Amino acid sequence: EVQLVESGGGLVQPGGSLRLPCAASGFTFSVYWMHWVRQAPGKELVWVARINPDGTYTSYVDSVKGRFTISRDNAKNMLYLQMNNLRAEDTALYYCVMDYGAYSDYWGQGILVTVSS
Amino acid sequence: QSALTQPASVSGSPGQSITISCSGTSSDIGTQVHVSWYQQHPGKAPKLIIYDANTRPPGVSSRFSGSKSGNTASLTISGLQAEDEADYYCSSYTTSSVYVCGPGTKVTVL
Numbered sequence: 001e002v003q004l005v006e007s008g009g010g011l012v013q014p015g016g017s018l019r020l021p022c023a024a025s026g027f028t029f030s031v032y033w034m035h036w037v038r039q040a041p042g043k044e045l046v047w048v049a050r051i052n053p054d055g056t057y058t059s060y061v062d063s064v065k066g067r068f069t070i071s072r073d074n075a076k077n078m079l080y081l082q083m084n085n086l087r088a089e090d091t092a093l094y095y096c097v098m099d100y101g102a103y104s105d106y107w108g109q110g111i112l113v114t115v116s117s
Numbered sequence: 118q119s120a121l122t123q124p125a126s127v128s129g130s131p132g133q134s135i136t137i138s139c140s141g142t143s144s145d146i147g148t149q150v151h152v153s154w155y156q157q158h159p160g161k162a163p164k165l166i167i168y169d170a171n172t173r174p175p176g177v178s179s180r181f182s183g184s185k186s187g188n189t190a191s192l193t194i195s196g197l198q199a200e201d202e203a204d205y206y207c208s209s210y211t212t213s214s215v216y217v218c219g220p221g222t223k224v225t226v227l
Binding site: 105 | 162169
């Protein structure tokens with residue numbers, strides 16, 4: 001059974017940092033593009049970032065470029081999102097997603113990140 | 118502000134058909150194959166119901182169908198059922214190698 005389990009969320013002050021791990025199991029992690037998608041409370045989905053299967057290519061939504069870094073460890077079946085210089089508008093539920101918008105699309109349950117003083 | 122445009126709400130009676138539109142530009146929907154639709158019930162993670170504009174993933178009801186014409190994609194739900202009441206989001210790959218999403222459409226079954 002496919003499982004994506006996010007962790008590492010919580011309350012952080014503006015300007016602070018957080019690292020979100022996502023533990024993957026039940027599928028061959030190393031062959032899939034992986035993504036992070038976020039959703040502010042009561043708001044729409046926002047695609048945040050993606051990484052290719054071997055970790056050599058990444059892309060980001062403009063609002064997080066230079067602040068967020070997506071990475072993966074295929075040996076450990078782990079996806080990460082390093083978030084620096086956090087802002088209030090980064091407050092959201094962050095989802096780890098396999099194969100976003102494609103045949104094998106699968107989402108974790110999400111982890112809440114709150115940026116507030 | 119979302120890059121794609123969707124109606125805020127659509128409603129219909131059980132058994133009816135409804136269509137949700139998703140308008141974009143030549144930088145996204147108009148030139149991209151990878152247009153998808155998601156269904157999201159309250160408190161749940163989104164579920165993919167259409168990908169590549171008109172393809173259903175395994176296990177998704179045939180009552181859901183997608184299409185694309187020019188810069189606009191559409192999702193049709195036929196034989197509307199109470200369980201279809203949810204938020205629906207469109208998404209598209211773009212010429213900038215990122216994805217954009219619509220603001221979501223709330224479907225109400227009367």
